[in-house]
Amino acid sequence: MSIRLTHRELDIMAVLWRLGSGTVNEVWAEIEDDLAYSTVLTMLRTLEGKGHVRHEVQGKAFRYYPVTQSEDAGSGALDRVLDKIYQGSRELLVTRLLADEEVSPEELRRIRELLDERLGELES
Amino acid sequence: MSIRLTHRELDIMAVLWRLGSGTVNEVWAEIEDDLAYSTVLTMLRTLEGKGHVRHEVQGKAFRYYPVTQSEDAGSGALDRVLDKIYQGSRELLVTRLLADEEVSPEELRRIRELLDERLGELES
DNA sequence: TACTAGCTATTACGTTTTTAATAGTTAATA
DNA sequence: TATTAACTATTAAAAACGTAATAGCTAGTA
Numbered sequence: 559m560s561i562r563l564t565h566r567e568l569d570i571m572a573v574l575w576r577l578g579s580g581t582v583n584e585v586w587a588e589i590e591d592d593l594a595y596s597t598v599l600t601m602l603r604t605l606e607g608k609g610h611v612r613h614e615v616q617g618k619a620f621r622y623y624p625v626t627q628s629e630d631a632g633s634g635a636l637d638r639v640l641d642k643i644y645q646g647s648r649e650l651l652v653t654r655l656l657a658d659e660e661v662s663p664e665e666l667r668r669i670r671e672l673l674d675e676r677l678g679e680l681e682s
Numbered sequence: 683m684s685i686r687l688t689h690r691e692l693d694i695m696a697v698l699w700r701l702g703s704g705t706v707n708e709v710w711a712e713i714e715d716d717l718a719y720s721t722v723l724t725m726l727r728t729l730e731g732k733g734h735v736r737h738e739v740q741g742k743a744f745r746y747y748p749v750t751q752s753e754d755a756g757s758g759a760l761d762r763v764l765d766k767i768y769q770g771s772r773e774l775l776v777t778r779l780l781a782d783e784e785v786s787p788e789e790l791r792r793i794r795e796l797l798d799e800r801l802g803e804l805e806s
Numbered sequence: 807t808a809c810t811a812g813c814t815a816t817t818a819c820g821t822t823t824t825t826a827a828t829a830g831t832t833a834a835t836a
Numbered sequence: 837t838a839t840t841a842a843c844t845a846t847t848a849a850a851a852a853c854g855t856a857a858t859a860g861c862t863a864g865t866a
Binding site for chain 3: 564565566567593594595596597600601604617618
């Protein structure tokens with residue numbers, strides 16, 4: 559079975575993926591919701607117990623590093639969305655993804671390039 | 683806050699979205715995992731309590747209809763994946779989505795068309 | 807009408823998740 | 837050295853999830 563992070567676990571992993579690493583304090587500061595410091599601490603220990611993060615001692619604090627990478631957690635989540643919501647249709651998913659007003663033409667172009675590359679590979 | 687279905691709730695909603703509607707029996711038959719009939723029943727009642735489905739009496743059975751539509755639940759889930767895993771980068775997400783070996787050239791072409799349309803809109 | 811198959815309603819319970827208070831520890835510092 | 841600020845460790849416990857047994861109801865049918 560694919561890796562399955564809980565809601566809150568994902569919030570915390572996301573911070574570590576973004577920062578590369580973080581102390582409890584750093585993670586706590588980044589989390590949007592108003593959690594207690596000790597809650598974040600517990601969460602990180604839980605994640606460590608599950609093998610998703612590891613820590614090194616840094617002064618008197620622990621510095622946590624992601625072990626599970628976003629890709630590994632991501633593919634499961636994305637596949638699930640693709641399967642359950644968009645019934646396996648990547649087109650539907652992409653349609654929805656690009657329907658957003660905020661997508662810039664530049665981003666669209668880069669994505670098209672990406673597609674062209676991929677198509678080139680297949681046709682050669 | 684966006685709609686947030688639990689894992690199992692999503693499984694069940696996915697069936698209803700696909701079939702359009704379903705009795706407990708029908709949903710139960712479609713769910714892959716080996717659940718007790720009463721579990722599915724409970725789940726549907728829970729979903730009804732949360733307003734995600736409604737039912738009509740059909741003979742002696744209930745026929746359930748989705749109230750929450752896949753798009754509504756989907757955007758939340760997709761946005762979350764986009765945000766937390768791919769750090770908001772649609773490119774990264776699309777890259778991953780199309781990296782899959784199983785994607786056919788036809789599908790890629792259709793997606794490219796989709797992109798071209800969208801770009802056309804923006805440029806005009 | 808009595809029976810029964812097929813449903814729904816009720817109730818419960820183990821597990822996981824989430825949150826957090828508070829106790830203990832340690833490294834710097836007055 | 838005594839103090840304290842900044843951490844980690846321990847312990848609880850409420851809430852959410854997931855699962856299912858069993859009781860109760862009802863429409864058809866023998």
